[in-house]
Amino acid sequence: MIKTGIVGGGAAGLWAACFLKKEGASFTLLEKGPECGRKLLLTGHGRCNITNRKPVSDLMQGYHEASKFMKPALSSFTPEDVMDFVHSELGISLKEEENNRIFPVSDKASDIRDALVKYAGEENIRTGFEVVDIEYDRTAADGRFTVVEAGGAKLHFDVLIMATGGNTFPQTGSDGKSYDILEDTLGHKVTPLYPALTGIPVAPHDKEFTSSLSGVSVYAGAGLYLNNRKRNRTEGNVLFTHDGLSGPAITELARDIPENVKDQDGWIELDFTPGRDDTEVDKELLEQMRVKPDTRLVTIGADYVPQSVSHAIGRRAGVTDIKAAQITRGQRKEFVKNLKHLHLTIDRQPKFETAYVTRGGVALDEINRKTCASKLMPGVYIIGEALDVDGISGGYNLQAAISEAYIAVRDIMC
Numbered sequence: 001m002i003k004t005g006i007v008g009g010g011a012a013g014l015w016a017a018c019f020l021k022k023e024g025a026s027f028t029l030l031e032k033g034p035e036c037g038r039k040l041l042l043t044g045h046g047r048c049n050i051t052n053r054k055p056v057s058d059l060m061q062g063y064h065e066a067s068k069f070m071k072p073a074l075s076s077f078t079p080e081d082v083m084d085f086v087h088s089e090l091g092i093s094l095k096e097e098e099n100n101r102i103f104p105v106s107d108k109a110s111d112i113r114d115a116l117v118k119y120a121g122e123e124n125i126r127t128g129f130e131v132v133d134i135e136y137d138r139t140a141a142d143g144r145f146t147v148v149e150a151g152g153a154k155l156h157f158d159v160l161i162m163a164t165g166g167n168t169f170p171q172t173g174s175d176g177k178s179y180d181i182l183e184d185t186l187g188h189k190v191t192p193l194y195p196a197l198t199g200i201p202v203a204p205h206d207k208e209f210t211s212s213l214s215g216v217s218v219y220a221g222a223g224l225y226l227n228n229r230k231r232n233r234t235e236g237n238v239l240f241t242h243d244g245l246s247g248p249a250i251t252e253l254a255r256d257i258p259e260n261v262k263d264q265d266g267w268i269e270l271d272f273t274p275g276r277d278d279t280e281v282d283k284e285l286l287e288q289m290r291v292k293p294d295t296r297l298v299t300i301g302a303d304y305v306p307q308s309v310s311h312a313i314g315r316r317a318g319v320t321d322i323k324a325a326q327i328t329r330g331q332r333k334e335f336v337k338n339l340k341h342l343h344l345t346i347d348r349q350p351k352f353e354t355a356y357v358t359r360g361g362v363a364l365d366e367i368n369r370k371t372c373a374s375k376l377m378p379g380v381y382i383i384g385e386a387l388d389v390d391g392i393s394g395g396y397n398l399q400a401a402i403s404e405a406y407i408a409v410r411d412i413m414c
């Protein structure tokens with residue numbers, strides 16, 4: 001019987017273990033931490049947004065440059081398949097929330113993690129086993145891969161599934177160290193890494209604006225600019241924080257912020273009235289000012305944004321206490337400019353430590369997208385965040401890890 005070694009006991013590794021178990025295969029999962037699934041426990045704010053019940057054609061669009069790569073995996077093990085497995089094999093009931101996001105009814109990520117570990121079988125899992133090297137003997141009839149542990153122990157396998165994760169939340173075990181094994185030992189190219197799905201810190205001179213609104217969330221358009229060119233644009237809720245900006249519209253932009261963002265004059269532009277052009281908003285504001293000459297402009301501005309945001313914009317435009325009748329044309333234009341094109345300078349690249357996902361990883365042109373098998377090293381499969389795949393927020397990243405685990409195991413069992 002083929003002996004499979006799984007390196008990494010996160011979401012991808014645990015799901016691969018469960019699929020192998022279902023097939024009655026022989027396998028050992030090696031996890032360097034004291035327990036499996038430490039990042040899984042944090043998912044969905046401890047509730048585990050396990051998948052997203054969108055049709056595969058829509059779901060694919062959530063994987064940026066990797067959408068085409070992900071198609072075979074997502075079509076082979078769909079969100080419905082994940083839900084069926086969780087329900088019928090793991091015995092956990094699920095519920096659907098806003099935007100097709102799926103969670104366990106219990107709202108406990110630990111229920112999912114514990115059930116995966118139980119299903120895979122504790123006897124098949126070795127924790128505290130950090131793989132530091134992999135030796136390969138092409139001529140060996142059995143066990144051509146020798147996995148070397150930090151303490152020197154060695155285990156032999158016929159097939160390896162690498163599920164070593166990305167470079168974020170290092171306290172969960174995915175500290176990026178294993179990219180060295182993927183690159184130096186297995187010979188794969190690793191594309192540049194960026195922290196993705198995280199808040200964006202603004203420069204000290206713009207912190208006054210964001211921290212004065214800390215905790216306020218507002219619907220807005222958000223554009224990321226580098227070297228004066230728009231790099232990306234999103235629309236959705238923006239959350240102001242002491243450090244800068246967060247919320248869904250912002251976190252989706254983080255993956256495009258390079259390490260040298262300061263040299264590239266990076267900034268975020270917020271548009272608090274997306275879908276309406278400057279002239280239209282200006283005309284409407286002018287009319288409001290004519291009707292309410294004794295009302296302060298910042299009070300009129302509260303028709304467009306929460307009052308606190310209107311006041312902060314008013315402070316920027318220098319019109320906080322000025323009534324409509326006294327506002328000059330230039331002051332009104334400045335207010336509209338800040339309402340439509342609020343410019344906040346990016347302080348630095350967000351930190352990997354707080355990012356939910358890593359953009360970048362093992363180059364996809366070196367991976368068979370139908371099986372997740374390495375094209376360079378026969379018998380090796382690479383799945384999960386170790387690959388150059390990152391999805392948007394909403395259950396996409398766990399779904400990717402699960403679907404990839406499925407196609408890898410299906411190929412191993414062929």
Ligand SMILES: Cc1cc2nc3c(=O)[nH]c(=O)nc-3n(C[C@H](O)[C@H](O)[C@H](O)COP(=O)(O)OP(=O)(O)OC[C@H]3O[C@@H](n4cnc5c(N)ncnc54)[C@H](O)[C@@H]3O)c2cc1C
Pocket residue numbers: 007008009010011012013030031032033036037038039040042043044045048049050051129130131132163164165166168169172173174175178355356357383384385386394395396397398399401
């Ligand atoms: C706070 C937070 C919330 C999130 N919420 C969601 C969510 O709700 N929905 C969603 O879809 N995604 C979510 N994500 C993303 C999701 O958790 C990851 O995409 C997913 O866990 C990736 O799975 P993985 O198995 O590839 O990597 P990981 O889960 O990081 O697992 C990798 C494992 O490999 C082990 N390892 C690494 N190197 C070695 C080695 N050399 N030897 C042995 N073991 C090794 C590590 O210790 C780790 O346990 C969230 C992420 C974070 C940080």
